[in-house]
Amino acid sequence: MPKPKVLIVGCGAVGLSQGYHISHSADCTYLVRPGRKPAFEPPKHLYSYKDDTLHEFSSYRVIESVSEVKGEEFAFVFDTLDGYTARSESGTATIRSVGELLKEPQNANSFVVYDAAGLDIEEHYLSTLGIARSRLLFGVSLLAHQPTPQIPIPETANKSLASKADILYSTPSAGMILVVMNTQPSLTKKLEAFYDVKGKQGIQRAPGFLAPYVVPLSMLQLVAWNIDGFGPFKQFRANTELWNLMLRAQTEILNLPRFGWTGWLLSFVVGDWFAVQMHAPFEVNAKPLDYAMFNAFHHGGKVAKQDRRMLEDVLSEGEKGGRKMPALKEIIKKASELS
Known part of the structure; x- marks a missing residue:
């Protein structure tokens, strides 16, 4: 057959x-x-x-x-x-x-x-x-x-x-x-x-309802990690100024009208711990591949435009709706200075 x-x-x-x-x-x-x-x-x-x-x-x-x-x-x-x-x-x-x-x-x-x-x-x-x-x-x-x-x-x-x-x-x-x-x-x-x-x-299922939230937050973290130079994740986490800026941007994104009450509630729940869990476990599990170096090659180069465009589109939507998103705006500015 x-x-x-x-x-x-x-x-x-x-x-x-x-x-x-x-x-x-x-x-x-x-x-x-x-x-x-x-x-x-x-x-x-x-x-x-x-x-x-x-x-x-x-x-x-x-x-x-x-x-x-x-x-x-x-x-x-x-x-x-x-x-x-x-x-x-x-x-x-x-x-x-x-x-x-x-x-x-x-x-x-x-x-x-x-x-x-x-x-x-x-x-x-x-x-x-x-x-x-x-x-x-x-x-x-x-x-x-x-x-x-x-x-x-x-x-x-x-x-x-x-x-x-x-x-x-x-x-x-x-x-x-x-x-x-x-x-x-x-x-x-x-x-x-x-x-x-x-x-x-070989398929791992993820809850479908998380898709609208997980993707922009993951892109946000990868762009911020790129700003830090894609060194070891613990080094990125230790950059308190940038890390806290990213957490504020995370809250700004979740509070957009498109995410409704669910996004608003998640903005109180999704904080430092969640941000760490999005990528830190992969750094361990991907070994012997160096996960940070992979991201430097992939998200720092090959798909950097994709990642940044998503954040730019999120910012544009927020500002058109009268939302001030200073943290996200600052991250996009820093990312733009890399290229």
Whole structure:
């Protein structure tokens, strides 16, 4: 019996690592930008920090246009674009083309998983794809990156293996390949079938109601940590002036009208302890990958525009509504001075 097909938008670190982990139960097709197909042809090699092993991934195909798979049926689409790219002209065009594929009758039951961050990014996906909310799910990937001198290979690693990798990855908690904000339980259940390997489940469920709050607060913390230089988390926590500024900005965000009474109540509950729990445990659990250095490479460079834009959009919304948000404004100012 043939495997179900999955379309993955983007063949970078997230796309390859997610595709590798579901390839036992799905045939993966990668959609890449025109002219980029040769760079992503199989095989690719993925190094696992946790297992100190190198895996070959060759059972996939690469396309440059959705027209190449017209008429084919896909169980789901995994869109790996970051929030800034997803809203760009080219990113929007790509998402729209995927929406056209999903409107074909054979894909009536297909759904979309995305991991882009941004204020109202879900609405952008819904309107651009032209699908119902019940077909869209937000997930957060494991930690994956291309080889870079910014993230040194750990002393404990087999450097001969790691040096051959096209992608290196680690999990921020045991066995966690993808965290799903469980806003659509029926879709989560379908997705879990693809991530179940020999009885081990690679999906970690997070309460769906937390999604509107967790994402902007996480972006706030990453931007503030970037301002501090992405050193060890305890160093960031010890920067009392910046840390307290971030906590005040956290309260300002939760008090926005969009978050209603729930946000207002959370602003009294979500404080220092919660802020520490958002990232500090990952620093320990991601080892031997250096979590701070990973964030310096990823959130300090690759997706820095995504993170900052989200905070800028939050500030703009607040100020248009007559809210003064001095702490958030100061953090954005400091972040802007980094580039």
